[in-house]
Amino acid sequence: MISFEFSPQQKQIKELVHWFAKHEMRPIALEADRLGRVPDEWLKKVNKMGIQLNTSSFSGGRPPSHSEGKKEKKEREGNRVAVIAAEELAWGCPGIALSLPGPGLGGPPIQSSGTPEQKQRFLSIFMKEEPRWGAYALTEPEAGSDASGIRTTARKVDGGYILNGQKIFITNGARASWVVVFATVDPTLGRAGHRAFVVEKGTPGFSATRVVHKMGLRANETAELLFEDCFVPNENLLGGEELYSANANQPSGFQVAMKTFDSTRPIVAAMAVGIARAAYEYTLDIVRSEYPKQGRLYYEAAALLAEAEQEINAARLLTWEAAWKADIGEPNAMEAAVCKAVAGNMALHVCAMCLELLGPVGLDGHLVEKLYRDVKVFDIFEGTQQIQRLVTARRLYAPYGVHV
Known part of the structure; x- marks a missing residue:
């Protein structure tokens, strides 16, 4: 049975990454969006800290050794840690999160299908002083x-x-x-x-x-x-x-590509949850501080924000399930597709709703407006909404011998 209690490692990582997102990412997020790049000096500093968006497990910026991988049989939690960290990084800024040094989406296929020599050769470069991608x-x-x-x-x-x-x-x-x-x-x-x-x-x-x-x-x-x-x-x-x-x-080459999505789609879903949470929390603060407490608009806004919180929590739980199944070694293709579809659609809805509630505060140059632009692609890349439905339908009908 999946547990909703964070392990000591998960709690520590969540707190560390949230601190990083709040104090290191948020202050430069709007400027990085305006300039269309993350400052090189900032990336060098982050690389030395060992922070990265790891698409297979959050390892503090350093890929695990082969011996560590062999020992990790008792209870793996790398995928759960990865989605927890991804949500916090996206809460800080999804554009910056995807710019963090590391193997990125190329990491999972090398980890799962590469030869020992290829893993050593291509993954060891991320232990260097200079940022690498x-x-x-x-x-x-x-x-x-x-x-x-x-x-x-x-x-x-x-x-x-x-x-x-x-x-x-x-x-x-x-x-x-x-x-x-x-x-x-x-x-x-x-x-x-x-x-x-x-x-x-x-x-x-x-x-x-x-x-x-x-x-x-x-x-x-x-x-x-x-x-x-x-x-x-x-x-x-x-x-x-x-x-x-x-x-x-x-079709081994195709399987390599699809297997990658089983580990990365929960990461993308977690990032969508982080974006929605960022928009929701920002809007909630504005509504609490600036809306008349007894006015009709206040109650309407409160109802919409309550709905947003429900949707965010539901998407997060689906994401955790997909990551948990990967950690215990069970096939998670359907769960990965479901959480990706639900989280992407949810984040689009929440960000649009927050933008409408904020009115002029949500115009160009403000956080929620940026998040609204950022979030659209989370319903597209790693497989569109339609592809996720197709993946899900195939697995639902497969036991009955029906090809979708």
Whole structure:
């Protein structure tokens, strides 16, 4: 049975990260949004503190060693700690949270599918003094929600593969030291043709063509990547040839991508909860201090804010369930999809409601207006609302032999 009591580690992490979000992130949030970047000196300071948005577990900014991973069998709580920390970081500023140094979305596929040599080689760089980033490149101009339709190609040659194609909306893609890139060895094979590669920055034929200007999350870098006859050596094929040849009839590359979402969708849901909570708390303070206590508007606002609190708590519990199932080693694909769908939609509704309640206070240059712009993408990336419903429906109908 899942417990709602925080473990000592969870409580300590929550308090630490909330302090960091309040005192280090909030003071620079609006300026970072206006400038469209997080100051380099701030990132260097944070990197030394060891704070990051870790998409598999919150490890204080340092990936666990192989021996630590083997010992962690009694009770894992890394995924629960990760969603607790993600909520607090997003409460501080989601754009800055996604800009924190670390492996980012590229971490989970390397942790789950990389060879021991690849894990050591690509994850050890985050123990350096200078800030480093990793990235995850799946989305393409004509393959967003339908990840099975990617068209970036990987042609086998002596010693490796030649990649050609384009990726879009890649978080930290231009600054990343390496990017986990999904490509197909044969488009006619569909999912079975997918392979995952780790492409390092500076590789000939690999470039970031532009950084995208966005409505929200402006503080975070989002890039378009181009691969033009880009040679990637065999040792950068994630998991090695054995991963794919041992399961010749299975879509291993596609499974790597989907398995990543099972661990990252609860993180995204937790961030949506954090954004909604930030808007709700800010608006609640304004209503309490400035609305006439006996007026009709006060009671109407109170009723709306009570509804918001209920929705936030419900989404948080769904998120905790998905993280808990991952921690105890049970499949959580449906729970991850459900919490992502519910939290994203909830946060959109709460932020819009708060903006309406605030009126002129919520105009450009104020926290809730920024959160309203930031939150929209949380209903889109990591799988849209429609994709989450599809994932959920497939698992609901699977026991009855019905394909959705």
